[in-house]
Structure formats: structure tokens, C-alpha cells
Amino acid sequence: MHLLEIVPAVPASGLFSLAWLVIAIPLACAALLIVLGKRSDGWGHLLATVATIASFAIGLLLFVQMLSADEGSRAVSVPLYEWIATGSWSIEAGLLVDQLSILFVLLITGVGALIHIYSIGYMAHDANRRKFFAYLNLFVAAMLILVLADNYLVLFLGWEGVGLASYLLIGFWAHKPSAAAAGVKAFVVNRVGDLGMAMAIFTMLAMFGSSAFADVNAGAPQLSGTWATLLGIMLLVGACAKSAQVPLQSWLLDAMEGPTPVSALIHAATMVTAGVYLVVRSHAIYAMSDVATLAVAIVGTVTLLAGAWIGSSKDDIKKVLAGSTMSQIGYMMLAAGLGPVGAAFAIFHLITHGFFKANMFLGAGSVMHGMNDEVDMRNFGGLAKAMRITFLTFGAGYLAIIGFPFTAGFYSKDHIVEAAFESNTVLGVLALLGAGVTAYYMTRLMVMTFFGARRWKDDAHPHESPLTMTVPLIVLGVLSLVAGLFMNSWIQGWLAPATGGEVHETEVFSLALIPLLTLAVVIVGVAVGWFLHRGDIPRTAPVTKNPLVLAGRSDLYGDALNEYAVVRPVKGLVAGTEAFDHGVVDGLVMGSASMAGGLGSWLRRAQNGYVRTYGLTFVIGVVALAAVVVFGQLV
Template sequence: MIGLEIVDPVAATGLFGYAWLMIALPALGALLILGFGRFLGKAGPALAVATITGSFALAVALFVQQLAAPADARAVSVPLYTWFSTGAWQLDVGLLVDQLSILFCLLITGVGGLIHVYSLGYMAHDERKGRFFGYLNLFVAAMLVLVLADNYLVLFVGWEGVGLASYLLIGFWQHKPSAAAAAKKAFVMNRVGDLGMVLAISAMLAQFGSSAFSEVNHGAANLVGPWPTAIGLLLLLGACGKSAQVPLQAWLLDAMEGPTPVSALIHAATMVTAGVYLVVRSHAIFELSTVAATTVVLVGTVTLLAGAWIGCAKDDIKKVLAGSTMSQIGYMMLAAGIGPAGYAFAIFHLLTHGAFKANMFLGAGSVMHGMDDDVEMRHYGGLWKYLPVTFWTFACGYLAIIGFPLTSGYFSKDHIIEAAFGQSMLIGSLALLGAGVTAFYMTRLMLMTFGGAKRWADGVHPHESPAVMTVPLVVLAVLSIGAGAVMNWWIQEWLEPATGAHAHEVDLLPTPIGWATMAVVALGVLVGWLVFGRREVPATAPQGNLVARAGRNELYGNSVNDVLVVQPVLAMSRAAVTTDAKGIDGFVGTFTDAIGGLSVAGRRAQNGYVRSYALTMVLGVLAVGAVLILGLVG
């Protein structure tokens, strides 16, 4: 247990007072486009791009001001209004613009803006284009609420908002049953995680009387008994749902049913990393509980290997990238679980990953654009000649993700592997193995898509995408290569006040672990080339061995969910229906049937014959007489 210094934010002055505009602009854009899209017509997409550009400009301006400010005045709190106040409870809505959240703002508005521009080209022929941009703006607004909130309750508002936007965008092509089902699946699995979030926030409110980050950070040290572990594990459950970590990972691969820019923005660069943000933001809690922190490490390690495994076996280019996203977020989780040594590296990898994964997803979208929306890599081959810009930008992303020296992924991933070795030999070795597998499956993807001979059908004419799509690719490619070197010597010190982490010595020359990583990566690339580069890739998938089949079936995650959750719930609902129909309705039915039967019998006595009524009366009189006489006698 390490006591961390807590830096309190200073009050907002000047431009910081307008930080809410960052959220308000895209929110307004979403409102206008979704509410009045009919009147906007073609101006809708342009409005969406304009609002997000405004947000990005404001984020940059705030970032510059923070850079200029002294280190202890960089975290700024912007109180907005009181949400509700009842009895002893008062919940305020406020923003916290600190070293951590501003980086996220830059990532979300920057990468988000590029993806908006790219979507102008990608969605050009979709008749519901306006609505698509409305949803994108809604997502950006919600994501900014998530990262700018100064307390967990407001964070949760953004958390649910991005969940909603994710649902709407995965199911954007709702006429496809598979897309509608994938959207529902993502929504339901996220609810499981949200249960953890709600319980964690409730526990915080009960323990601290407030859900503000500052109160929680200050009060965490006074937590006793099982509370730190409980809150930590519940937060982790929420993070697992949002970030597609084992055991709540199954929705992410299905989420690829959405349009490709959505996969790039939401299901790779920003939303799915919210879990990592949550863990880093809650570092005060995780510092107190070894159990919770170790669980984070385990979840991260398992997911990074599972994602890589799936990435090796899939033939759908987007699903390979989705598996890879799971895997890279696993690295971030692993780093976040390690503690103060890892927080800055988790965020570092998150930022570089946001750039290179968005780059590759958009590249995949560009390939699909040229290949009539075919996602099957076995139908590609030799595309480097036909899609030169896509190929070269994709190659930059490829070098970054495998950790080619001096690219962005090299710096960020190398730090995480070193930190993992600092935690334990086993975790470190597994992280190292993951790096090798990453190199293997990314090499496979590159060779199957861009290398080799052409395997596509005769009617397909691959062509390069328009400039509106390739320019964002080029920008992201530059970031994929260069962002790591820019941030490597800076990000730890920058984040130190927000995460309480102490900066490590960072040297340009690799350590022995760094050399080992490079060797493993080189081995992965070599194996990938030996298997997929030297000989022709078959156009239909071979049957494959047990390992490949398991990967192709997403490690049977859906079957596990089916057996553990779906079937029991179905059995329970069937039992409930049976109990309702047979037990409760049966019991109540007995009485109504009895009354009905009596009425039928009574109705029969009303036959309309006077003489039978007379007989009944006489019999009644006789009975009364008999009772009276017997009473007198007895």
C-alpha cells in the first residue's frame, strides 16, 4: 500500500469556464440533426463536422493553456450547477479538466473529427447519412461527458450515453437481422457491467456521502474492511463490460456489424477504452486493495491472450482487428492493474492505440470500399498495387501495433511489458508472448490483404478511396508513427499529479527486456511470413487444427454465455410461466370454476313452471316445519 499525494484542482478561470462548450457543441449538433434533420438536408453532415472541429479547437486551446500553467495549477474544476439537493444530499454537476481528461478530450475530438471527415466519404451513398452523423455527434458528446465529469454519477451519465450511441450505431443498418441482434447483444452485455457500476457508485455514496472524485480520493484512505475490494471489483465489472474484457468480451466481435467508421471510433479508439480510464481514474481505490488490483491484472492478461488468439484465426478483416482491439485493451488493463508504475503507460498505450487502431480500421474500411463491402480476407490479395495510399497508411499502423522500433506502439507497449515483468515473471512472459502473437496475426492480415496474388472474383474492381477518406488515413498514419516518440519522455511527468504515479527513468536505448520484445516480435513476423507469405493463401479456409477452430469460434465465448446465462434464464422464465399458468391461475381458477358450476346448477332450477316452484315451496315449508318440530322435541 503506497500513500499517494492528492492534488486538488483549482477553480476555473478564463477559457476554462467555457469547457462545457466542448460537450455542448456536439450535443447541439446531435439535437439539431436528429430533431430537425429533415430541414437540414445535406447540411447535416457538414454541421456535425463543424461542431466537432469546434470542440477540438477548444480542447487544443485548453491544452495549450495547461501546458503554460505551473504544474500545480493544471487541474481545473469547473462547477456547473446543482443536479439535485435533498436533505443531507447534494449532488453537483461539474467538469474536471485535468492532465488525464484533456488527453482524452484531444483523442476523442481529434480522432473523432478525422473519422467524421472520413465518414463523409464512406457514408456518401447511404440514404440515412444525416442520421448517422447525428448519432456520431451524440456519441462524441456522451464520451466527453464521461471523461470530463468530476464525479462518478455524472461519469455514469456519459457512460450510459456512449452505450446508447454504440447500440444505435452497431444497429445502424437495422434492416440486417444480424446487425439488430449484435446491437441488442452489445446493449445487454453492457447492462451486466453497468450493474457493477451502479453498485460501486451506490457504495461510494454510502461510504463517502458523495461521488465526487476529490471526495473519493480523500476518503479512500479511511475505508475499512472489505469496502476497497468490493468497490474495486464492482468498478472492474463495469470496466469489463464497456471494454470487452473477459468474461464480458463476446459483444465486441459482433459489434463489427456496424459501419466501419463506427468500429474505428467507438469500438477501437475511444469508447472501449473507457474501462481503462475508469480504472486509472479510480486509482485511489485500487491502491487500497491488492485483490482488486490483481484481478485487474489477471483480466487484462487473459484478455490480451484471448484477443490475440481470436485475431489469429478469423478471416474477416474487421473481426481480426476487433480481436486485436480486445488484446490491446488487455495490455492497458494489465498496466492499469499494476499500479502507480503502470497508470501512465496504460494511458500512453491507450492514446497510441487510439491512433494506430483507428488508422487500421479506417484502412480496412477503405479496402472494403474498394472491394464492394467484402470483408473476407481470403477474397483479397495483392491489393497494395490497387490501393497505394491505403496500403502505405495501413503499413504505418501495422508497424506501430507490432512495436517496430521508434514507432508509437514500440514505446507504449514496451513500457507495459517491462512493468509486467516488474509485477511478476509469469505476467511479464505472457505479455511478451502476446506481443509475439500480435506480430504474427498482424503480419497474417497484411499478407492476406495486400500481399500475394489476387484472389477476388472477376466482377470486382478494387479502386483507391477518394481524398476525403485518404487524408484522415494519412494524418492517422503520421500519428501512428510519430506520437510515441513525442509523448515518451513527457507523458509520465505530465500525468503524475492526476494518477499519483512517479516517473520512471526512460532511456532511448532498449533494456534487455526491450531487446527480448524485439526478438519475439521479429519471430512472430517471421512465422507469419513463413505461413502466409511464402505460399499461396487458399481462397477457402482450410479446416484447421483444434487451436484454429477454437479461435475461429471466438474461443466458444458465445457457447459459454449460452450455457451459463442464456439457458438458465430461459429455463427460469419457462418455470415462471408454468408456475403462473398452472399454479397461480390453476388455484384461482378453482374458485371461479366452482362459482360458475353453482350458477349453472342454480339456473336449472329456474324452469318457468309454476307447479315446480310450488313443489319447491312446499318442500321448503315441510323442511322448516320439520326443523321447528325437531327443535321443540329435542
């Protein structure tokens, strides 16, 4: 395995020393909107949108400047201040603007700005729109901290920040008990991942004396195999929770309780891909451990199949897309787990997925907007004519995700399948299978939503959404179609210095065996999806004994597994602790209290109110004292 030399970052100068503004602008805006409260209701959403666009503009300037710089000086470090200084630790908070993080900055602020614009229309009738935008800006700022950090501890700050924003936004409609519960579930499951992250950071501090990327990358080659594996697995646990990978996947489907723009921005395009970013960023550690790398690839493969399985059996349009998100992130994880070969492909797919999945989520939001917030696809059908723009942009996302030639997904996903075949035939075959299932469930979604008979409820009057919603859809739809073609030949060379990857030859259209095979599998998937759903679709899901469908409908029993493996034992532990607290601890405290009380009520009998009794007591006391003195003299 050949590793390119990792290019060290050069100190910031000029525009780059202002990189912190990218984070500061949305953060300040979020703070302002929260502090001002209702006074900013009238213009808060506009300010938040402008803040995100401003961040995007700065990111774009940085990107242009980086493009014009020569390869050795593209990665720029921006030291900010000393965050923690205690004993021999000195943790510097700083930013690392390199080829990898700048792509994320553009994705987060670019897609984020589009989703802000979309939300102006989508949330127009919500009383708390200003609060929604404040949280969105908080999310953007936290996500930027996550990707721009030059230190795992600073990354962790952003990691927790996006977790908080995700919790707040999933539970945004907290008056619905299901939404409140979903927010808590996401938060709790993510704590498991945070444990992994925290342990990884502790280990780094113990091993390298620092958690800065530069120090960890420099120190990783000296790690022993065991420690490298442990560190890799801890980071993988963190990545699994944040990216909804098996076995910590259960929160993502429930997270669809949040408003749809949130699902698009946080639970499709950006936050859930943070795990992939983490694994790619830690490539130096994974390069030292084949076991950890294989674990990443296996987790990715299992998730890509599990997500596709769930997506195939759900009727809720957002849950189909959520399963699909899990599945696509599984592809990215698989790519990241293939080592340096796949790192650039993982990021490539991450970015194209950010475009087409955000597009489809926003499209689903547009459909819901027109259909009185109906999410059951069995009540859709025939919407292609009623919602022309939504249909066309959704179609662009559909073509991209199934990998129609020359669209975004065609390039990014096929590269992953090819790379998987190169490293391990089993993984390759499973990835290929996943591509076929993806084509099946997306075709099912398209047919059930936009074609066929109209199965609308009586009070539904579908209409096209306002311009603020359709313009972002059009932009994202165009990007879904062309982004892959633009980035295909460029991204590997661009990312190589940051990810330690190697550059593969990629063609615009390859006639090799694997790409043709993938295309054939996709065609089969589309054909099956169309064939099974071409006729009438019943208004209620048919009762079935098919175990595949039953398992998929109940999220592959993820919740039941959590219930029996985690929730019940923890509840038992809590009951035991409570019994100990009530029985032993409280028993001791209450026992000593009632003993003192009993003694007191016995002793107070001495206070009988008769002066002469007191006098007697007094005399006895004096006599006793005198006796002590006298006998003391004698002895």
C-alpha cells in the same frame, strides 16, 4: 509504494467555465438532426462534422491554457448544478478538466472529427447518413460526459450514453438480422457491467456519502481491505464489460457488424477504452487493495493473450482487428493493474492505440469500400498497388502496433512490458509472448491483404477511396508513426498529478535487456507470419484439426460458454416462472372468475319470467323479515 500527493482541483475561471460547451455542442447537434429528421438530410453530416471540430477546437484551447498554467492549478473543476438533492444526499453535476480528462477530450474529439470526415465519404451512398451522423454526435457527447464527469454518477450517465450510442450504431443496418442481434448482444452484455458499476456507486454512496471523485479519493485510504477489494472488483466488472475483457468479451467481435467508422471510433479508439479510464481514475481505491489490482492485471493478461489468439485465426479483416483491439486493451488493463507504475503507460498506450487502431480500422473500411464490402482476407491479396494511400497508411499503423522502433506502439507497448517484468515475471513473460503473437497476426493480415497473388472475386475492381476518406487516413497514419516519440518523455510527468503515478526514466531508444528481447520476439513473430503466408493462400479456409486454430475460429468458445453458463440457466428460470404464472397465478385468477360465473348461471334460474314466482319470493321475503322483527321483539 510511493504515492505523489494528489493535487486538488481549483475552481474554474475564464475559458474553463465554458468547458460544458465541449459536450453541449455535439449533443445539441445530435438532438437537432434527430428532431429535424429528413429535412436535414442535405446538410446534416456537415453540421455534425463541424460540431465535432468545434468541440475539438475548444478542447485544444483548454489544453493550451492548461499547458501554460503551473502544475498546481492545472486540474480545474467546473461545477454545473445540483443534480439530485434528497434527504442527506446532494449530488452535484460538475465537470473535472484535469490532465487525464483533457487528453481524452482531445483523443475523442480529434479522432472523432477525423472519423466524421471519413464517414462523409464512407456513408455517401447510405440513405440514412444523416441519422448515422446524429448517432455519432450523440456518442461523442456521451463519451465526453463520461471522461469529463467529476462524479461517478455523472460518469455513469455518460457510460450508459455511450452504451446506447454503441447499440444504435452496431445495429445501424438493422435490416440485417445479424446486425440487429449483435446490437442487442452488446447491450445485454454491457448490462452485466452496469450492474457492477451501479453496485460500486451504491457502495460509494454508503461508505463516503458521496460519489464525487474528490470525496472518494479522500475517503478511500480509510476503507477496510475487504471493502476496497469489493469496490475494486465491482468497478472491474464494469470495466470488463465496457472494454470487452475476459469474461465479458464476446460482444466485441459481433460488434463488427456495424459500419466500419463505428468500429474505428467506438469499438477501437474510444468507448472500449472507457474501462481503462475507469480503473485509472479509481487509482485511489485500487491503491488500497492488492487483490483487486492483481485481478485487473490478470484480466488484462488473459485478455491480451485471448484477443491475440482470436486475431491469429480469423479470416475476416475486421474481426482480426477486433481481436487485436481486445488484445491491446488487455495491455492497457495490465498496465493499469500494475498500480501507479503503469497508470501513465496505460493511458499512453490508450492514446497511441487510439491513433493506430482507428487508422487501421479506417484503412480496412477503405479496403472494403474498394472491394464491394468484402471482408474475407482470403479474397484480398495484392492490394498494395491498387490502393496506394490505404496501403501506406495501413503500413504505418502496422509498424506502430507491432512496435517497430520509434513508432507509437514501440514506446507505449514496450513500457508496459518492462513495467510488467518489474512487478511480476510471469506477467512480463506473457506480455512479451503477446507482443510476438501481435506481430504474427498483424503480419498475416498485411500479407494476406496487400501482398501476394490477387485472389479478388470477379466483380471486384479495387480503387483508391475519395479524399474525404484518405485525408483522415493520412493524418492518423502520421500520428501512428510520430505520436509516441513526441509523448514518450512528457506524458508521465504530465499525468502524475492526476493518476497518483510516479515518473520513470524513459529513453528514446534503450539498449537494456527487456526492450531488446521484445524487439527480438517481435522480429520472430513477423518472420513466422511472413513465412507461413508467403505462398498461395486458398480461397476457402483449410479444414484443420489443430485445436488452437479451431478454438480461435470459434472465438475461444466464448459464445458457447455464455450459452451454457448464462443463457440456458436463465431460460430455464424463465420457463419455470412462466409455468408458475400459468399454473398457479393464472389458476387462481381464472378459478375465482369461473366460480363467480358458475354461481351466476345457477342463480339466474331464479329469473324465470313468471310474475307469480316473483310474488312468492317477495312474500317469503316479507314473512321472513316480519319473523325476524317479531322474534327480535320477543328475545
